[in-house]
Amino acid sequence: MRYHRPRGTQDIPPDEAPRWRFVEKTFRDLCRRFDYGELRTPVFEETELFVRSVGEDTDIVSKEMYTFEDKGGRSLTLRAEGTAPTVRALIEENLQGQDRERLVKMYYVAPIFRQDRPQAGRYRQHHQAGIEAIGSSEPAVDAEIIDLALTFFEELGIEGTRLLINSVGCRDCAPQFVDTLKASVADAVDSMCRDCQRRYDTNPLRLLDCKQEVCREVTENAPMMLDLLCGECECHFDGLREHLEALAIAYEIDARIVRGLDYYTKTAFEFRHEALGAQDSIGGGGRYDELIKQCGGPDLPAVGLGAGIERILMVREALGLRDEDEPRDGSFVVAIGDDAWFPAYRLLHDLRREGVKAEIDYRRRSIRAQMRYADSQGYLNAVLLGGDEIAKGIATVRDMISGEQEEVPLEGLAEYLKERREG
RNA sequence: GUGGGCGUAGCUCAAAGGUAGAGCACCUGACUGUGGCUCAGGUGGCUGUGGGUUCGAUUCCCAUCGCCCACCCCA
Known part of the structure; x- marks a missing residue:
C-alpha cells in the first residue's frame, strides 16, 4: 500500500454510495416540498470570509481551517462551514432581488473541511446538508427549519432524536449578559480548569459548556442568558416555543447550547442522538440576524441549519436501518x-x-x-x-x-x- | 494540539522466540449447454515500515507511519 487517503477522509465505494444517495435524495425531496432551492458554491472561498463571519476566536478559524495561498498570493480556504458561503453568494449574486421583504430559501449538500483530529463521527472532510432562510425574523421560520430537520430524520427512519433549543440573545442583550456572567464567576476563576481560565477572557459564553466537574459547579448558579434576554429576544424565544408547540414538536431548553460560531443571535438549536458516541450531534443551527449586514449586504435577518450526513448514516447503521439488499435486476x-x-x-x-x-x-x-x-x-x-x-x-x-x-x-x-x- | 488502544491472507480473526493457520470470500472440477445445496482440490501473506537484542523474531525492545477511541470542539 503505497498511497493512503488523507487522514480524516473517506472513500465511498460503489456498494456504499447508494446509502448516501438515499439520504441526499430524501433531503432534496424534502427541500422541494418546503420550497427551498439548491445553491451550489465553490469548495473554496477567500479566507477572510470565514474569519470575519465565523469569528476569529472560534476553534474553526483559529485552528481548523484548510488555508492555502494560490499563485497570485491570495489566501483561500476550503469550505469550513456552510452559512458564510451562502451569505456571500446571496450578496454577490443579488439573490434577494428587488423585493426586499422576500424570504429567500436555499439549501445545499456540500463537503466541509476542518483540520481536527479525527475520531468516531468526526472527519476532516465531512458532508453537510444545510438550509438557510434569509429575510425574515419571524420565529415561525425558525420553527419551519427545525420542522424540516425533524421530518428529514423521521423520513430516514431515525427515531429518538432530541431537540435542544436556547437563545443566545442579540447585539443588545448578549454583551450585558457576558458582563453579568463574568462578574458572577470572577471570584472562582482561579479554581476552574485551564481552558476556562482562558475562556474567561476570550469567549466567556463557553464557560457554560465546559464538562469539567469543577467548572460545572462554578457555573451551576451562574446567570442564564435566557433570564437576561432583552424584550425583543424574549418575545422571539416565546414565539419559537409557541410555533414548535403548534406543530407538536417536543423540545428541551438547554441554556448551555451556545454553538461554536460567533454569528449566532437569538435562536440556537441542536439535534442529538444517543446512538452515537462522544460526537452525538447530528445537526444544529440558529439565527444570524447580524451576519449579512456585517458581510456588507443588506440588513436582513436569517436562520439556518446544518446536518451531518456521516453522522446520520452512523445513526442509521446503529439503529439497524441499513438498506435492504438491492433487488435483483439486469x-x-x-x-x-x-x-x-x-x-x-x-x-x-x-x-x-x-x-x-x-x-x-x-x-x-x-x-x-x-x-x-x-x-x-x-x-x-x-x-x-x-x-x-x-x-x-x-x-x-x-x-x-x-x-x-x-x-x-x-x-x-x-x-x-x-x-x-x-x- | 494532548492522552490511550491496535496494526497477521480480500474480510473477520487465531497462533507462537525456530521462518504462519481457520472460517468466509474467490478460482477450478464432480455436473462434456446452465447459478443457488453438497463434495474435492486450488490461488492468496517479505505477519505496516525501519532499526536493535538473539544462533534464529512475525513473536521481545525502540523508532516511525497508519488506523481506531477519548479530550478540546463540532456535523
Missing part, C-alpha cells in the same frame, strides 16, 4: 461456445441501446462460471445464447430467482426484459 448475457461470442457481444450492445441493463463475461469462461457469476452479482436474468438459439433466432431467458426458462425471439427481447423488470 440481464447477464451468457455466450455458449466460441461461435456464440460475436452474436452475444452484439446482443449485449443492442440490449444496452434499447435501455436494458446488461453485462457479459469478458473472460469468456465456462457456462458454469458465467452462471455462477451472474448469480453472485445479482442479475435477474441470464440470457443464454448458443448454437441452438442462434439457429432459431431466439435467446433462452432464465429467471435467476425461480430458475424458469423461456425462449424469446431476439426482436422482442429488449421489451420482454424491460417488462420482466417491472413485474
